Amino acid sequence: MIGLRDDFIAISNADAGPDEIEERLQVIYQKYRDYHCIFIFIDLFGSSCWKAARLLSLRNKNIRIITGVNLPMLLSFLTKRDRFPVDDLENLVREAGKRGIESRG
Amino acid sequence: MKTVFYRVDEKFIHAQFIYGWLPFLNAKIVMGVSEKTANDPESSHAYIEALPAEISASIIRPKEAVKSNIGEYEAERMVVLFSSLQDVLLYFEAGGKIRRLNLGGIYPLPDRKEYLPFIHLTDEEKILVIEMISTGTDIYCQDTPYSEPRELLSILQPKQNLKSGKNE
Numbered sequence: 396m397i398g399l400r401d402d403f404i405a406i407s408n409a410d411a412g413p414d415e416i417e418e419r420l421q422v423i424y425q426k427y428r429d430y431h432c433i434f435i436f437i438d439l440f441g442s443s444c445w446k447a448a449r450l451l452s453l454r455n456k457n458i459r460i461i462t463g464v465n466l467p468m469l470l471s472f473l474t475k476r477d478r479f480p481v482d483d484l485e486n487l488v489r490e491a492g493k494r495g496i497e498s499r500g
Numbered sequence: 501m502k503t504v505f506y507r508v509d510e511k512f513i514h515a516q517f518i519y520g521w522l523p524f525l526n527a528k529i530v531m532g533v534s535e536k537t538a539n540d541p542e543s544s545h546a547y548i549e550a551l552p553a554e555i556s557a558s559i560i561r562p563k564e565a566v567k568s569n570i571g572e573y574e575a576e577r578m579v580v581l582f583s584s585l586q587d588v589l590l591y592f593e594a595g596g597k598i599r600r601l602n603l604g605g606i607y608p609l610p611d612r613k614e615y616l617p618f619i620h621l622t623d624e625e626k627i628l629v630i631e632m633i634s635t636g637t638d639i640y641c642q643d644t645p646y647s648e649p650r651e652l653l654s655i656l657q658p659k660q661n662l663k664s665g666k667n668e
Contacts, residue, residue: 412510412607441550442515449546 400473402427408444417447424451424458432457432481434472434488436464461488467495505579506598509605512537512583513547513557516604516644522555524645527579531568532559534583535590562590585625592632600638603629603652615655618643626656 404423408416420435427433435448440462452458459481461468471491475484504525509517513532522530530551537543537559544559551557556576560568565580580598582588588601605618612620619641621629629652633639642649 410608412609413512413514415607439515439519441513441518443511446511446514446546446550449549450543453542453546 396470397473402430403473406444408442413443413447416443417450420444420447420451424455428455428457430457432459434458434476434485435460436469436472437462438464459485461485463492465492465495468492502577503580504577505602506582506600507579507602507604508582508585508588510584510607511605512581513550517581518550518552520645521579521604522552525577525579527577528555529576529578530555530557531565531578531580532557532583533562533565533580533587533591534559535561535587537583538564562587562596563594565591566594566596585628588632589628592635598637600640601632602649603639603641604643616641616650619652619655630656 406419406423408419411419424433435452435458437445437448437460439445445460445462448458448460452460468488468491472484472488475487479487504527505521507517507521511517512534513530521527532544532547537547538561547559548557558568562582582591585606588598591598603619606612606620606625607618608614608620609622611622612625613622614620629639633653639652640649641652641655
């Protein structure tokens with residue numbers, strides 16, 4: 396839809412126990428640890444991925460976690476991240492997520 | 501208090517447990533039992549934060565769990581969740597008893613063998629669970645509430661290759 400963007404990484408928890416998930420996330424974090432802010436998008440609040448991310452955020456203040464992620468949220472983030480301050484960006488992403496939920500019929 | 505479910509899951513409090521088992525069991529209390537997590541305040545905080553507000557939860561050491569597993573919540577339904585087989589062993593060693601135990605998630609490690617997609621055991625762990633069964637705990641495998649439960653012994657026994665007649 397918008398093409399590939401830099402600094403956007405997907406990780407999977409496939410076949411991974413909790414320690415392995417934390418390790419996978421830690422490896423990525425180390426690469427970007429000097430960034431002003433790192434957003435971590437996760438589908439389910441409370442999931443094993445969320446827990447690993449939450450632990451990382453408790454130990455590092457430059458992390459923001461957003462759960463309940465849908466595609467409009469990711470598109471909003473990727474198209475706006477260079478133009479808005481972090482707090483505004485977070486609000487825009489959340490709003491995009493809400494607007495993406497619709498029903499018809 | 502009525503303990504309705506004993507489970508081992510190395511992912512401990514996670515989505516499958518929160519969104520699957522808790523509503524299925526209509527449980528209101530979670531006693532997380534983990535030597536490792538109970539010693540790690542940040543990790544304990546993250547796990548408990550993930551639970552719905554109406555759930556009362558604590559994460560304690562196996563030895564404390566034996567003492568806590570009595571009397572305090574007469575009318576409530578409680579789940580006891582262990583973060584590892586080792587925690588179950590410590591619970592037993594401290595005098596705890598479990599009639600029926602659910603194995604819900606034991607994940608791959610280099611020295612573990614896969615018995616089910618969500619059950620992986622080392623040879624030592626295999627001996628350990630067989631000992632638990634022989635001392636009176638029924639152990640079954642079931643990851644999600646609506647999947648088919650499988651008795652652990654039935655998956656530990658080697659399958660016979662019908663063609664060669666040898667055990668696999």
